[in-house]
Structure formats: structure tokens, C-alpha cells
Amino acid sequence: MNHINVPEALAGEPNVSDDESTRLDRAIKASKILVVDDQMVVRKLIEFYLTAGGYNNLIFAEDGDDALDAIETESPDLVVLDLQMPRMGGFEVCEKLRMNPAYRLLPILVQTAADSAEDRARIFEAGATDMVGKPINDAELRARVGIHLQNRHMLNQLSVYRESMERELDIAREMQHGIMPRQKHLDKLKQMYGIDIRAHFQTCDALGGDMWNAWPIDTRRMGFTIVDFTGHGVVASLNTFRFQSLVMSGGYLEDGDQTVYIERINRRLHSMLSVGQFATAIGGYIDFHDNVIRYVGAAGPKPFLVDPGGRTGKFLASDGRPLGMTREASYDQHEVAFPPGSSLFLYSDALTETPDMVNPVYDDDRIAMALTGGLSTDAHPFDALLTDFIDRAPGPLDDDLTMVMLSRPDGTVEGNP
Amino acid sequence: MSSAVNVHNDHVEIKLSGELTFSSYKEFQEVMKSATESGKKACVIDLAELQSIDSAGIGMLLFANDETKQTEIDLSLRGPQGPVKTVLEHTKIDEVIPIVA
Numbered sequence: 001m002n003h004i005n006v007p008e009a010l011a012g013e014p015n016v017s018d019d020e021s022t023r024l025d026r027a028i029k030a031s032k033i034l035v036v037d038d039q040m041v042v043r044k045l046i047e048f049y050l051t052a053g054g055y056n057n058l059i060f061a062e063d064g065d066d067a068l069d070a071i072e073t074e075s076p077d078l079v080v081l082d083l084q085m086p087r088m089g090g091f092e093v094c095e096k097l098r099m100n101p102a103y104r105l106l107p108i109l110v111q112t113a114a115d116s117a118e119d120r121a122r123i124f125e126a127g128a129t130d131m132v133g134k135p136i137n138d139a140e141l142r143a144r145v146g147i148h149l150q151n152r153h154m155l156n157q158l159s160v161y162r163e164s165m166e167r168e169l170d171i172a173r174e175m176q177h178g179i180m181p182r183q184k185h186l187d188k189l190k191q192m193y194g195i196d197i198r199a200h201f202q203t204c205d206a207l208g209g210d211m212w213n214a215w216p217i218d219t220r221r222m223g224f225t226i227v228d229f230t231g232h233g234v235v236a237s238l239n240t241f242r243f244q245s246l247v248m249s250g251g252y253l254e255d256g257d258q259t260v261y262i263e264r265i266n267r268r269l270h271s272m273l274s275v276g277q278f279a280t281a282i283g284g285y286i287d288f289h290d291n292v293i294r295y296v297g298a299a300g301p302k303p304f305l306v307d308p309g310g311r312t313g314k315f316l317a318s319d320g321r322p323l324g325m326t327r328e329a330s331y332d333q334h335e336v337a338f339p340p341g342s343s344l345f346l347y348s349d350a351l352t353e354t355p356d357m358v359n360p361v362y363d364d365d366r367i368a369m370a371l372t373g374g375l376s377t378d379a380h381p382f383d384a385l386l387t388d389f390i391d392r393a394p395g396p397l398d399d400d401l402t403m404v405m406l407s408r409p410d411g412t413v414e415g416n417p
Numbered sequence: 418m419s420s421a422v423n424v425h426n427d428h429v430e431i432k433l434s435g436e437l438t439f440s441s442y443k444e445f446q447e448v449m450k451s452a453t454e455s456g457k458k459a460c461v462i463d464l465a466e467l468q469s470i471d472s473a474g475i476g477m478l479l480f481a482n483d484e485t486k487q488t489e490i491d492l493s494l495r496g497p498q499g500p501v502k503t504v505l506e507h508t509k510i511d512e513v514i515p516i517v518a
């Protein structure tokens with residue numbers, strides 16, 4: 001009999017192609033099996049049954065100590081273990097094996113004549129994976145060996161797959177962080193404009209749907225944006241990469257009017273995104289010469305403007321339709337004074353929204369308080385707010401959290417354009 | 418989320434309660450399907466008892482809007498409350514799907 005009849009529970013696995021089935025079968029048949037029995041006749045019989053079933057990679061042990069040694073040196077994929085052996089019995093072998101985390105999942109098939117429910121319970125409590133009756137029936141032996149080896153192989157494959165996915169996600173994560181300004185870039189912006197930029201980017205999965213950016217436009221203007229695509233995880237992150245490519249193709253203030261540009265971005269995004277996908281955003285620029293911020297809102301959370309002195313501030317308007325929601329949308333530009341000493345705080349909605357939305361952990365009032373020195377601490381308001389939020393958040397994030405603070409030093413600092 | 422579908426003379430009404438979030442997707446799809454197959458020319462989604470909605474939920478409403486447009490059914494939302502109302506206003510959904518009181 002070459003083909004093991006797999007019981008119903010395992011038959012009908014989704015998506016196992018014929019090639020995969022053959023490969024899996026070959027891998028199972030090539031598995032190393034350790035047969036432990038003190039009687040030579042039984043070892044020979046089991047050998048006969050297993051080789052007839054296509055299992056040729058067999059090793060043998062005569063007692064418990066030999067078995068433990070063999071497991072250590074040979075790393076078998078499955079052990080067929082007799083319970084009744086002199087010196088160290090099967091129970092002891094089981095218990096000793098299970099104490100070692102390396103052998104926690106090693107399939108152990110116990111041979112036993114035990115009939116009562118109590119006996120069976122005892123065997124499983126000792127750590128056996130399954131039992132095969134004594135005297136050994138060849139079909140039953142091969143069936144049980146087959147199932148457990150199949151499980152083991154599939155678990156291993158799953159494990160390998162997971163590890164490779166995790167490695168890929170690590171790389172993707174690096175790539176995502178790469179589309180946002182690194183410290184060197186922020187230092188450069190500080191050099192050019194005197195602006196101090198602090199940011200926090202925390203995804204709730206390996207990848208996220210948020211992104212933010214700050215970039216030089218010319219000697220007097222610096223652009224900034226924060227974007228939040230619907231959802232989170234891999235799918236949302238793909239959209240951040242798309243958005244990055246979209247804006248890299250240029251044209252931001254070429255017409256002089258950023259609303260025209262944003263309307264164009266909206267159209268482009270709409271054609272790229274599926275129905276129901278969109279991005280909320282805030283984007284604009286600081287004009288260090290005119291001491292103003294000119295920005296456009298696309299349903300992003302209301303930015304908070306801190307006045308010079310850091311004791312007062314206010315939320316800025318954010319209206320406008322989310323990007324990509326409809327083919328056409330029109331946007332308005334807002335202008336607010338941004339004299340030296342001012343700060344602008346941008347954030348994604350993870351800060352103010354919670355699953356039940358009835359009792360948010362963090363609300364507008366608390367943001368305002370934290371940013372205007374209301375939290376008694378010597379820390380920079382941005383750091384104070386972040387620490388405060390983390391302290392109050394009930395558990396791991398269920399959405400990506402992005403926060404950015406752009407601070408102009410007050411007029412006494414040299415080197416401002 | 419829980420839902421109820423009521424067929425009236427000239428429209429079908431979908432009543433949503435609880436939360437409309439990512440995990441509500443399957444149920445929402447089924448409910449919309451039965452509504453669009455009801456043969457009525459108008460569909461009202463009653464949100465009075467909906468306690469919260471996230472961006473995935475908004476996406477679902479937009480998707481429903483797209484589907485009903487394709488089958489020439491007029492879709493409207495009714496009676497959003499509290500945080501749901503705030504979110505719908507902020508994302509300007511009323512400019513895409515009419516909201517009736």
C-alpha cells in the first residue's frame with residue numbers, strides 16, 4: 001500500500017496542488033522515524049510494516065536511555081515508543097522529552113495494550129501525541145504515522161513561511177520609514193529655515209497607512225504634509241508608496257496656487273484607489289518671509305497652532321473632502337499667521353479616536369492643554385503629549401499614530417531667513 | 418453591528434445599530450444585497466442607532482453608494498447621531514450621499 005488514507009479531517013485542504021501533494025508525500029516518506037522497543041521481534045515487525053508503507057529512513061533503540069540518546073543525536077521526525085520496557089519505561093521517556101522545549105512538538109506514538117479510559121488519559125498526560133494498539137496492526141500504524149508526519153511537515157512549512165514573511169515585512173518597513181524624512185533631512189531643514197521638527201511614526205501593524213513629509217520649496221518656503229489612507233497594514237501602506245510617487249512627479253506650486261495642484265492629486269488618487277478607499281490629509285507650506293502658513297485641508301484632523309510663548313494656541317480649520325473619494329473635488333486655501341516662536345502640530349486620527357468613540361482617550365481639550373504647557377513637566381510639549389498619550393491609552397494601538405510638530409524659534413535666534 | 422431591513426411601499430430601509438467598522442463588512446454586504454434586490458427605487462440607511470463608524474465604515478457607505486448608483490437606486494442616510502454625525506460631517510459624506518434628518 002503506497003498511499004496513506006488520510007482521514008476526513010485532513011482531506012480537502014484548500015489550495016494544495018498536485019505538485020505540492022507529491023512533494024509533501026515525498027517529504028513525509030523521507031522522514032526519519034525512531035522505533036523504540038525492547039523486543040527485537042517487535043522492532044523487526046514494525047520495520048517491516050513501515051518499509052512496506054514507503055518509510056525507509058528508520059532508526060532503532062532498545063530502551064529508554066538509548067531512545068533519548070538517539071533523539072538527541074539523530075533528530076528523528078517521529079518516535080514510535082513502547083510503553084513497557086525494563087529500566088526506563090515509555091512513560092518516563094515521554095515525560096523527559098516533553099520537559100525539553102526542543103522536543104515539545106515531536107510526535108510520539110505510543111504502543112500500548114491499554115484499554116481503559118484512565119489508562120489512555122494517563123498516556124496522554126505523560127505527553128504522548130497518539131497511541132497505536134498492541135498487537136500492532138499494520139494499517140493502523142501506517143495511518144497514524146502518516147497523519148502525524150503530515151502535520152509536522154505542514155507546521156514546519158508554515159513556520160518557514162512565517163519567518164520569510166517576517167523578513168520581507170521588516171524590509172518593507174524599512175522602505176516605508178525611508179519615504180519619510182530621516183534625522184539628516186530634518187537637520188538640513190533646520191539649517192535652512194531654523195525650523196525644529198519632531199515626529200512620531202508608529203504603525204499598528206508591520207506597515208501603516210500614514211505618512212508625513214517636510215521639504216524645501218525655495219529659500220523662503222518649506223512644504224509640509226500629513227496623510228492618512230483608509231485602513232492600515234499592507235494594503236494601506238501600498239497607497240502611501242503610490243502617493244509618494246505621485247507627489248515626486250512634481251508640480252506642487254508651479255501654478256502658484258496649491259489648490260489646483262491638490263485638485264489634480266485628488267483626481268489622480270481617485271483613479272488609482274478602489275471605491276471606498278481615500279486619504280485624509282493636511283498639506284501646505286510655511287512662508288518664513290511673510291510669516292504665514294498657507295495650507296489646504298482634506299478632512300485631516302484639525303492642526304493645532306501654538307502661539308509664540310507656548311502658552312496659548314488654537315485649532316485650525318480643516319474642511320475639504322478626503323483625497324480620492326470623488327473624481328472631482330474643490331479645495332480652499334487657508335492662511336494663518338506663523339510668526340517666529342510659533343509651532344504647528346499635525347497628527348493622525350489615532351490620537352483622538354478610539355473604538356467606541358464615546359469616551360476618547362485623548363480629545364481636543366487635552367491636546368490643547370498638552371501643547372500649551374498644561375502638563376506639569378520640563379519636557380518639550382511634543383514629548384510631553386506623546387508620553388501622556390501612551391500613559392492614558394488602554395492598550396496596543398488599533399490604528400497608525402503619526403504626530404509632527406514644526407516649531408519656529410523665536411526671533412532672537414540668528415540665521416533665520 | 419446589527420441590522421434590520423424593512424421594505425416599504427416606495428423604498429427599502431436599512432436600520433444599522435452598533436458599530437460600522439472593518440469587521441462589519443460581510444454583514445453590511447449581505448444587507449445591501451438584499452436591499453438592492455428588493456426592487457425598490459430608493460434606499461434609506463437609518464443611522465439613528467449607530468454608535469460609531471470608522472474610516473472602513475465610511476468606505477463601505479461609499480461602496481454602497483457606488484453600487485446603488487449602478488442599479489439606479491437613490492441612496493440616502495438618515496438621522497446620524499453624536500460621534501457618527503461628527504465624522505460624517507468632517508469627511509463631507511453629505512456632499513456625496515444625501516443625509517436626511
